Amino acid sequence: MIRRWIAVAVALSLVGCGEDPPASPGRFGEVTSAVVLVNPVINQGSTTSVATGGERSGVEFQAEDLTVATDSTGMALVEDLPTGTVTLDFDPGTYSFQVVREKELYDVVLAYRDGTVQPLFPPVRYPLGGEVVEVEPGESIAEAAASDDTIVLLKEGTYPGNLELRAEGVLIFGAWSPTRGPLSVIEGNVTVLGGGNRMRGVKVTGRLTSNANTFSAAFSDIASATITGNGVTLLRNRFTAGQATVPSSNAVLVDNTGIP
Structure with a gap:
């Protein structure tokens, strides 16, 4: 079941339900x-x-x-x-x-x-702002991310692709292990159509395609990618199939593997 909270209450809601937020590099929504x-x-x-x-x-x-x-x-x-x-x-x-x-x-x-x-x-x-949606493995990320400025929290497990992100300002935040890397797996392709969308701690088994502006991905495993658009930030991702096309101007590309 997809569950929704107001962002300022996410940490208290998770604790009150007896659950921990997804492990990640950084404890988003739990401590500063x-x-x-x-x-x-x-x-x-x-x-x-x-x-x-x-x-x-x-x-x-x-x-x-x-x-x-x-x-x-x-x-x-x-x-x-x-x-x-x-x-x-x-x-x-x-x-x-x-x-x-x-x-x-x-x-x-x-x-x-x-x-x-x-x-x-x-x-x-x-940032904490807007609606926070927790998605269980097997549920639709697209449904959870249908509105602008939504924060989508993924648990450890597998989620169906092919995924299209049409809203803007969406943050998809996956479970992550310092020894195993991303634990939230999207099976299939991901297409980013809305501007200002971000992914962190997610594994994509197919192709990530984005021509949207100010897209960012961090601490994610991505099989292959075609990423264009202005103001793109890619931080410590692993492009595992070695087939990644990334922008050559107006982009920040730092600590990624699988691209030059």
């Missing part, structure tokens, strides 16, 4: 958190102008009163952040960003070289 990526690979064709190339593993920084270190892939998870200005202190070098609302999630991608911290692009905000 940020996934920090340090010195990622910049893929060919990215418009990113900041250079990387420094250490990735074991890079330490201070976030509020907590000391954090990146793992072997250059990733660190920072939790229980306050709203307002959050400063990451690399000593030397700092970077600050704004947390707008409690229980939101942010992807922060930084270059850290010679004591200087630079963002590769502004933090990606996964």
Whole structure:
């Protein structure tokens, strides 16, 4: 059964039902958190102008009163952040960003070289706003994502394709494991028609096609893809079949595998 909540109540609703939200890199809707990526690979064709190339593993920084270190892939998870200005202190070098609302999630991608911290692009905000819909395996994602600005939470399991996303501003947020990757599997193709749509932590077994503007995908496994449009962001995805066409201008392509 597809279940719906108002976004500000999603965490309380999940706890009240005795269920945990989908595991992911970051705890969206549960605590205020940020996934920090340090010195990622910049893929060919990215418009990113900041250079990387420094250490990735074991890079330490201070976030509020907590000391954090990146793992072997250059990733660190920072939790229980306050709203307002959050400063990451690399000593030397700092970077600050704004947390707008409690229980939101942010992807922060930084270059850290010679004591200087630079963002590769502004933090990606996964906002709480609009309707939140939880979809069980086997149910229709298209039905859940029929309205603009909907947040769709997928559990671990398989979902039917072929999927067309016609609404705008939809966020599809899948279950994810740090050891196994995406656990929410869409069997078949995905076609993105509406602007501003985003996918995070999802596995697509077929072809992902999008010519919509400001599309983004992160932490997802995608068999093959044809992605065009303006303002596209692709962050740490795996293109598993090695058949991906991605934009060569006005795009951010960072830490993806299966594309140059």
